[in-house]
Amino acid sequence: MNSETKLKSTLDTNFHSEGEDFRFDEVAIENEYSKLNGDKSSIAIKILSVLGGFLATMAFLGFMMIAGLYDSKGGMVITGILSIGFAIWINVMFNKLIIDTLSVSTYAIGISLLAVGLSYMEVDENIISILFIVIAMITLAIMQNYILSFISILIINGGFLFLIINNDVYNLIHIYNAIITILLTYVFLNEGKLIIGNKLISKLYNPVRIGLIMSLLTGLVFVGKTGIFENHVYAIWASSIITIPVTLYVISIIAGIMGVAETRTKIIIYTACTLILLPTAFSPAVSGALLIILLSFLVNYKIGVSIGIIAFIYFISQYYYDLNFTLLTKSILMLSTGIIFLIFYFFTFKKLKPDEEI
Amino acid sequence: MKRDDIHIISRNSNWSKNGVETVLKAEIYSDATAWKKFVHILLISLGVGFSVSGIIFFFAYNWADLHKFVKIGMVEGLIAILTLFIVFSKLNLNIKNIILTGTSVLVGVMIAVFGQIYQTGANAYDFFLGWTAFITIWVVISNYAPLWLVYIVLLNTSFMLYSEQVAPNWSGVFILTILFLSNTILLAISLYIPKIRKEAIIPIWFTIILALASVFFATSGVVVGIAEDKHNLSFLALIILAIAIYLAGFFYGLRIKSGFYLSVIPFSVIIIFSAILIKISSGATMFFIVSIFIISSVTLLIKSLMDIQKKWNNE
Numbered sequence: 001m002n003s004e005t006k007l008k009s010t011l012d013t014n015f016h017s018e019g020e021d022f023r024f025d026e027v028a029i030e031n032e033y034s035k036l037n038g039d040k041s042s043i044a045i046k047i048l049s050v051l052g053g054f055l056a057t058m059a060f061l062g063f064m065m066i067a068g069l070y071d072s073k074g075g076m077v078i079t080g081i082l083s084i085g086f087a088i089w090i091n092v093m094f095n096k097l098i099i100d101t102l103s104v105s106t107y108a109i110g111i112s113l114l115a116v117g118l119s120y121m122e123v124d125e126n127i128i129s130i131l132f133i134v135i136a137m138i139t140l141a142i143m144q145n146y147i148l149s150f151i152s153i154l155i156i157n158g159g160f161l162f163l164i165i166n167n168d169v170y171n172l173i174h175i176y177n178a179i180i181t182i183l184l185t186y187v188f189l190n191e192g193k194l195i196i197g198n199k200l201i202s203k204l205y206n207p208v209r210i211g212l213i214m215s216l217l218t219g220l221v222f223v224g225k226t227g228i229f230e231n232h233v234y235a236i237w238a239s240s241i242i243t244i245p246v247t248l249y250v251i252s253i254i255a256g257i258m259g260v261a262e263t264r265t266k267i268i269i270y271t272a273c274t275l276i277l278l279p280t281a282f283s284p285a286v287s288g289a290l291l292i293i294l295l296s297f298l299v300n301y302k303i304g305v306s307i308g309i310i311a312f313i314y315f316i317s318q319y320y321y322d323l324n325f326t327l328l329t330k331s332i333l334m335l336s337t338g339i340i341f342l343i344f345y346f347f348t349f350k351k352l353k354p355d356e357e358i
Numbered sequence: 359m360k361r362d363d364i365h366i367i368s369r370n371s372n373w374s375k376n377g378v379e380t381v382l383k384a385e386i387y388s389d390a391t392a393w394k395k396f397v398h399i400l401l402i403s404l405g406v407g408f409s410v411s412g413i414i415f416f417f418a419y420n421w422a423d424l425h426k427f428v429k430i431g432m433v434e435g436l437i438a439i440l441t442l443f444i445v446f447s448k449l450n451l452n453i454k455n456i457i458l459t460g461t462s463v464l465v466g467v468m469i470a471v472f473g474q475i476y477q478t479g480a481n482a483y484d485f486f487l488g489w490t491a492f493i494t495i496w497v498v499i500s501n502y503a504p505l506w507l508v509y510i511v512l513l514n515t516s517f518m519l520y521s522e523q524v525a526p527n528w529s530g531v532f533i534l535t536i537l538f539l540s541n542t543i544l545l546a547i548s549l550y551i552p553k554i555r556k557e558a559i560i561p562i563w564f565t566i567i568l569a570l571a572s573v574f575f576a577t578s579g580v581v582v583g584i585a586e587d588k589h590n591l592s593f594l595a596l597i598i599l600a601i602a603i604y605l606a607g608f609f610y611g612l613r614i615k616s617g618f619y620l621s622v623i624p625f626s627v628i629i630i631f632s633a634i635l636i637k638i639s640s641g642a643t644m645f646f647i648v649s650i651f652i653i654s655s656v657t658l659l660i661k662s663l664m665d666i667q668k669k670w671n672n673e
Contacts, residue, residue, distance in 0.1 A: 024371030032366045044621045045660050051625070052656030055632070056649045063645035097664060101656045105649070192379035195368045202369035258390050297396055300388050320411075327419035335412030341405035348401065 043303075045097060049147055053104030060109050076117030083110030084135065091143045100147055107148055111135075111155070125166050133159040144203035153211025161218065170222075171234055177219045178242040181288065184212040185246050188295040189253070213292055213304055217311055224285025224315045239284035244277050247291045254298065272344070285315040359385050402453055406460040413464065417471050426475045433468040437461055455502035462493040462505060483519035490516055503564045510544060510568070532592040534579030535599065541572040542603055549610075566618060569607070576600045577626045581633045615670050617663055628655045 064070060087107035090099055111132070118128050136152035136159070143149075157180070164172050187194065187209055195202045223239045251273050260266055280286040289312035296304025320330055359381060368378050388396070413436070417429065440461045444454045466489045473485055490512040497509045514537060521533045545568040551558050580600060583593040604623050611619025632648050 022372065024367060024373075028370040029366055032370070044617045045663060048621050048625060048656060048660055048663075052628075052652055055629070056652040056656075059632070059645050059649035059652060063642050063649060066640075066645060067642035098657055098661045101660065102653050105653055192368075192382055193375055195365050196373060196375055196378055199369050202365065205365065254393060257388070258393050297388055297392075299382075300386050300392075327415050328421070331412045331415035331419060333412070334408045334415060338405050338407070338409030338412055341401050341408060345398075345401040345405050348397070 046100075046147060049097075049100035049104055052101040053108060053147075056101070056105040057108040057112070060105070061112060064113070070116065070120075073117050073120045076113045077121070080110045080112075080114030080117055083107070083113065084139075086110075087148070088139060088142055091145050091148060100145070103145070104147055104151070107139075107151065126163060129159040129162045129166070140204060141200070144200060144207075146207050149204055149207035150211045153208055154214060157211075157215035157218065161222075171238075173219060173222050174235075174238040174241075177216070177223065177239040177284065177288070180212060180216045180219055181242050181246055181291065184209075184216055185250065185291070185295065187212060188299055188301075191299060209301070210303065213296075213307060216288060216292065217307070220285040220288045220311070220315070224283060224288075224318055237281045237284065240281040240287060243284045243287040243291060244281060247277060247287050247294065248273060250291060250294050250298065254294065257298075276340075280319075283315065283319040286312070286319060289315050361386050399452075399456075402456055406456055410460045410463050414467055417467055417474070420474055429471050429475065430468065433464060433471055437464050437468065440464070455500050455505065458496055458500050459502065459505045459508065462496060462508060465489055465492050483516055483523050486512055486516040486519060501558070503561050506548075507564065507567065510541070514541070514571075529590060529592060531579055531583045531586070531590070531596060534575050534582065535592050535596040538572055538575035538579055538596070538603075539599060541568055541575060545569055545572055569619065569622065572603075573622050573626050576603070577629055580630050584630070584633045584637050612666075617667060620663060620666070621659065624659050625656070628652060628659070631655075 069075065083106045087103045087110060090106075091103050115128065115132070118131075119125065133156050136155040139152045140149055157176075160176060161173075164170065164176065187205070191205070195205055220239075223236050248270065251269070255266065255269055260269065277287055277290075289308055293305055293308035293312060296302075296308055320334065323330055323333075325333070361382075364378065364381055364386070367373060413433075417433065421429075440457060444458055444461070447454070449457075469485050469488050469492075473482065490509065493505075493509065493512075497505050517537065517540070518533070521528050545565060548560050548565055548568060552560055576596070576599075579596050583589065583596060586593075604627070607619050608623050611617075611623070628651075632652060635644060635648050635651065638644065
């Protein structure tokens with residue numbers, strides 16, 4: 001079946017419930033479909049674009065270094081601005097997947113050159129990072145290409161992280177984590193609302209979702225690994241004030257989906273989850289990673305689930321590694337945690353048994 | 359309806375918020391059954407994972423007051439109890455397999471405790487070789503993909519440590535050639551088995567990981583070989599093998615219509631060509647050329663991938 005007939009049948013079968021008033025822009029939908037068509041394994045292509053763009057950028061920066069072009073500050077700034085402009089321009093002109101590698105590399109080259117050039121000119125670093133946040137925001141507003149939008153989201157959040165580090169206000173990391181956690185949860189739970197509204201927001205939905213996951217993970221690393229800013233971040237647990245309640249809130253939604261209605265069962269579930277989550281308060285990264293897993297599984301976003309699982313395993317290991325106990329105490333802690341989970345497993349075994357015969 | 363369909367239609371129509379949310383919940387989001395399975399696997403994995411790590415930490419603590427017989431006896435006893443439990447209990451197969459994977463890790467702990475008592479050194483290759491050998495039967499009988507993955511990682515580790523500790527005169531290219539060849543053979547077997555035995559299901563992530571490992575070893579082998587000034591016989595063998603296997607992989611990708619093989623193999627070739635270019639000259643101009651070469655070749659690759667997929671979709 002080709003895309004056109006597929007589209008017609010999809011539209012016909014799915015919109016009876018919408019009634020007579022349902023209107024759609026057939027031309028626009030078909031345009032987007034023809035762009036999407038042939039883009040089935042788009043993950044492979046996206047990874048190719050990013051890796052290709054990265055290698056090309058490295059080679060180009062190597063060329064600049066060997067050729068001694070780093071000596072000219074003004075030249076670098078101008079080339080940087082031109083590269084960024086070129087990347088945005090070709091994207092607006094030919095919004096096609098095949099130019100992704102070219103636009104990603106020119107954008108990355110532009111950003112790097114601008115950063116090096118401006119810092120050689122001794123422009124204040126705070127101003128540079130604010131400038132980058134602004135550039136990335138403008139990029140997002142001008143075009144909604146998946147990879148460039150993803151990179152822009154990373155630049156925006158990276159800019160804020162840099163501001164925090166550069167000004168020695170490490171404790172603001174908790175505010176950063178809180179904002180990103182709430183934003184991420186909002187974006188995941190309100191997909192329907194976000195994609196029907198503004199076209200710009202709708203097109204940015206996917207890159208923003210993955211961009212926010214990555215940004216939250218970066219923020220969590222700062223509170224997940226002791227030693228990065230050992231003497232600077234106070235009250236590591238402060239980020240948990242947001243991550244744990246939000247996780248519990250998502251668990252309440254999941255309990256709803258699973259059809260938990262009895263008050264007694266609800267109380268047991270919330271008590272058990274709170275008891276499990278409370279000890280992780282000292283490492284907010286653990287509940288943060290768990291939140292990513294739950295949200296991604298909730299909306300059936302597989303890449304998010306995988307990223308969440310890897311992060312979860314890493315943060316748990318880091319947590320135990322950093323604990324100031326003897327190996328024996330750690331062993332007893334882990335063994336008892338393991339046994340508690342096994343007891344939960346056998347306790348819920350009958351209730352959770354997938355009823356395959358139905 | 360897929361997620362992309364919903365996104366595209368919703369932004370180009372007056373589809374109501376409730377309508378979109380209903381379709382998302384009904385067709386995309388995880389339902390009660392999926393969540394039950396999820397909680398099920400989450401609890402048993404956390405349970406087994408934490409318990410096994412607890413046991414590993416316990417022996418890593420190297421309690422001086424424990425007699426060596428007690429130490430080894432404890433691990434062996436645990437392994438025996440778990441194995442009997444797996445054989446005689448009525449749990450579902452998936453859960454048994456998760457427990458068996460945990461038990462296989464305990465075999466490693468047992469050998470580590472043995473090494474601790476008799477001072478064999480922490481990273482001795484025979485440690486990993488013994489571990490690999492002792493779990494072989496379990497791996498074959500359970501036929502559980504994650505356990506197979508553990509097994510293949512152990513095989514590779516044993517070989518790498520062997521080449522480091524026993525055969526330091528082997529060249530890097532030779533070692534990478536062997537790793538490339540062995541992982542490719544394992545990949546070929548796992549792709550072939552479902553064809554002769556219909557009931558055997560090998561998850562796609564498993565073959566993807568194997569293929570990535572194999573391409574990684576081939577690429578690094580060739581790049582290392584190009585960087586060296588003196589070439590030996592194994593470099594020639596590697597080149598012939600790589601060409602043959604890459605061609606086979608490429609045509610296999612075309613036949614089963616897999617974008618994965620068609621992107622990974624050409625990307626490796628692009629990296630190898632860039633290495634050749636840099637070997638020819640490492641001046642500024644060459645880096646510029648390499649940068650242009652990567653952008654244009656990757657773009658060309660993506661273009662041909664998209665064309666080929668368009669053809670597949672319309673067939």
